[in-house]
Amino acid sequence: MNERILTVLRSAVPGCALVLASAAAQAQLAIEITGAGANRMPVAVAAFEGENALPRAVTDIVRADLERSGLFKMVELGPSPMGANAPVDYGRIRSRGADAVAVGTVSPGGGGRYQVQVQLHDSQKQVSLGGQAMTMAPNQYRATGHRIADFIYEKLTGEPGVFSTRIAYVLKVGPRYELQIADADGSNAQTALASKEPIISPAWSPDGTRLAYVSFESKKPVVYVHSLATGQRNVAANFKGSNSAPAWAPDGRRLAVVLTKDGQSQLYSVNADGSGVQRLASSAGIDTEPSWSIDGMIYFTSDRGGSPQIYRVSAGGGTAERVTFEGSYNVSPRPSPDGKSLVYVSRNGGRFQITMLDLASRQTQILTDTSKDESPSFAPNGRMILYATETGGRGVLAAVSADGRVKQRLSVQSGDVREPAWGPQPRN
Amino acid sequence: MKFARLTLSLIAVGLLAACSSAPKTDADQAGAAVEERSSGASTSGVDNSRVVPVDAGSASGTGIAALKDPKSILSKRSVLFDYDSYVIKSEYQALIEAHAKFLLANPKMKMLIQGNTDERGSREYNLALGQKRADAVKKALSLLGVPEAQLESVSLGEEKPSCDESTESCWAANRRGDMLYSGEF
Numbered sequence: 001m002n003e004r005i006l007t008v009l010r011s012a013v014p015g016c017a018l019v020l021a022s023a024a025a026q027a028q029l030a031i032e033i034t035g036a037g038a039n040r041m042p043v044a045v046a047a048f049e050g051e052n053a054l055p056r057a058v059t060d061i062v063r064a065d066l067e068r069s070g071l072f073k074m075v076e077l078g079p080s081p082m083g084a085n086a087p088v089d090y091g092r093i094r095s096r097g098a099d100a101v102a103v104g105t106v107s108p109g110g111g112g113r114y115q116v117q118v119q120l121h122d123s124q125k126q127v128s129l130g131g132q133a134m135t136m137a138p139n140q141y142r143a144t145g146h147r148i149a150d151f152i153y154e155k156l157t158g159e160p161g162v163f164s165t166r167i168a169y170v171l172k173v174g175p176r177y178e179l180q181i182a183d184a185d186g187s188n189a190q191t192a193l194a195s196k197e198p199i200i201s202p203a204w205s206p207d208g209t210r211l212a213y214v215s216f217e218s219k220k221p222v223v224y225v226h227s228l229a230t231g232q233r234n235v236a237a238n239f240k241g242s243n244s245a246p247a248w249a250p251d252g253r254r255l256a257v258v259l260t261k262d263g264q265s266q267l268y269s270v271n272a273d274g275s276g277v278q279r280l281a282s283s284a285g286i287d288t289e290p291s292w293s294i295d296g297m298i299y300f301t302s303d304r305g306g307s308p309q310i311y312r313v314s315a316g317g318g319t320a321e322r323v324t325f326e327g328s329y330n331v332s333p334r335p336s337p338d339g340k341s342l343v344y345v346s347r348n349g350g351r352f353q354i355t356m357l358d359l360a361s362r363q364t365q366i367l368t369d370t371s372k373d374e375s376p377s378f379a380p381n382g383r384m385i386l387y388a389t390e391t392g393g394r395g396v397l398a399a400v401s402a403d404g405r406v407k408q409r410l411s412v413q414s415g416d417v418r419e420p421a422w423g424p425q426p427r428n
Numbered sequence: 429m430k431f432a433r434l435t436l437s438l439i440a441v442g443l444l445a446a447c448s449s450a451p452k453t454d455a456d457q458a459g460a461a462v463e464e465r466s467s468g469a470s471t472s473g474v475d476n477s478r479v480v481p482v483d484a485g486s487a488s489g490t491g492i493a494a495l496k497d498p499k500s501i502l503s504k505r506s507v508l509f510d511y512d513s514y515v516i517k518s519e520y521q522a523l524i525e526a527h528a529k530f531l532l533a534n535p536k537m538k539m540l541i542q543g544n545t546d547e548r549g550s551r552e553y554n555l556a557l558g559q560k561r562a563d564a565v566k567k568a569l570s571l572l573g574v575p576e577a578q579l580e581s582v583s584l585g586e587e588k589p590s591c592d593e594s595t596e597s598c599w600a601a602n603r604r605g606d607m608l609y610s611g612e613f
Binding site for chain 2: 181190191192193194195196197198200201214215216217218219220221226228229230231233240241242244245258260263264265286288289301308329331332345347352374375393419
């Protein structure tokens with residue numbers, strides 16, 4: 001890790017965390033950046049012309065998003081707004097050290113709505129990199145800011161941003177469990193399910209409208225499917241014994257689940273409405289934690305070889321193949337969105353850490369320096385991994401980039417946060 | 429002063445209850461769903477849909493006095509296991525036999541056996557490990573003649589520790605199988 005960058009970040013962090021926390025209730029997730037990429041691109045986001053008519057400046061959200069990604073170093077340009085169509089003084093931008101600058105205009109669009117225009121410029125090549133226009137209600141400054149950050153991120157890195165995505169996690173405060181949904185930056189947390197009994201293993205449907213999860217509200221683990229916009233839910237698996245570990249098939253119609261109805265924990269698939277249960281694999285030991293890969297393989301944890309290791313089997317059936325061989329405890333596999341790599345939790349001398357496996361080269365890398373890591377989950381662009389860990393005896397969420405450099409921590413003022421799941425790209 | 433002492437003793441009772449390994453019946457009534465529906469979909473594409481909260485209340489149970497008499501062995505409901513073990517130790521044989529006898533004498537009674545683990549490692553893998561402990565208790569009861577239809581073994585994994593600290597003694601207390609009767613689950 002680059003010490004200089006860490007120092008720069010540490011000095012920048014308190015302000016960032018303060019802004020995020022001030023608008024928040026006690027249970028609001030606050031983000032702290034604890035590590036950044038080695039070569040951060042210097043970028044400026046000018047104040048947008050007319051944005052002071054909004055409850056909060058959209059560019060505040062854009063800058064916080066880009067900074068948090070760990071890939072950009074934000075360059076300050078001061079309070080003077082720069083409109084989307086005004087000529088850009090490239091020399092001035094370069095003299096401030098910014099390689100790119102975003103400028104924009106917010107103007108009344110009728111019916112209480114506003115029109116937002118954004119232009120991104122390369123200050124070295126002195127060309128426009130493109131623009132974007134959208135309309136918004138004044139209270140949509142966050143969502144609009146995230147979309148602008150996604151636009152800038154994609155133009156500058158060539159891959160989609162994930163600032164408009166949502167995350168699910170379980171908040172435990174005293175005896176109360178809440179399944180919450182928040183924006184990827186931790187803001188705008190909403191409770192989808194509250195219970196006095198544990199909730200674990202939330203899993204997003206591929207279209208982002210539903211969550212499958214395990215709830216213990218009937219004194220045993222039962223798998224539910226829950227539509228977030230309506231609050232309606234149905235039982236997806238409630239067989240005799242335990243029902244757990246739901247994982248969506250890429251088509252969003254079936255779920256892999258773990259059932260004990262025929263003995264030990266084994267893999268089955270079931271329709272989201274609970275019908276059509278079928279066996280997926282068989283072993284004499286424990287099979288659990290299925291996770292569907294884009295290539296049609298299902299990765300899972302099994303102790304069939306004596307210790308818990310990661311295996312994979314074709315969703316269509318066949319023989320399971322062992323994937324991990326190092327160490328005596330490798331669990332919770334999650335294939336990357338492109339199917340080329342795998343993250344999982346490995347036990348290394350008593351520490352449980354997030355580990356990345358490149359499936360082609362078989363190279364492994366421990367990504368974290370924490371020691372009670374659980375439940376990894378990829379961002380939809382594959383760049384970051386969200387997971388649960390512990391600091392100071394409390395459950396927190398953390399995120400680490402796929403190369404291990406960028407690190408963030410999301411925590412609440414009181415209570416434990418656990419069981420995170422990063423949602424898919426929104427479909428607008 | 430009196431009030432302060434009352435509060436303290438209430439806290440003490442709460443702590444004791446939290447650390448008791450005997451299964452408890454949840455006395456809370458089923459809660460009505462907390463509904464706050466958003467009025468219509470957003471018109472822009474920018475705003476994400478709202479999330480409607482649901483409250484998962486738990487049903488109340490009926491009392492089973494005979495099973496709760498502290499003088500009766502039947503009031504004892506927990507079997508503790510060694511680390512990474514699913515073997516029922518001989519000291520629990522009398523307890524298992526007493527519950528088998530009760531189930532055989534009360535064929536309408538059903539038992540839910542909940543397996544538990546300590547907190548270390550993956551939640552879902554621990555759920556599978558807890559199932560093995562519950563299955564061990566179930567098998568011991570089956571061998572004594574209790575019909576399959578009266579028994580269900582499930583796992584709570586690491587989710588319902590009877591003890592909350594990260595110490596060896598707490599972990600030992602959490603590696604357990606609990607026996608619940610009809611009305612308690």
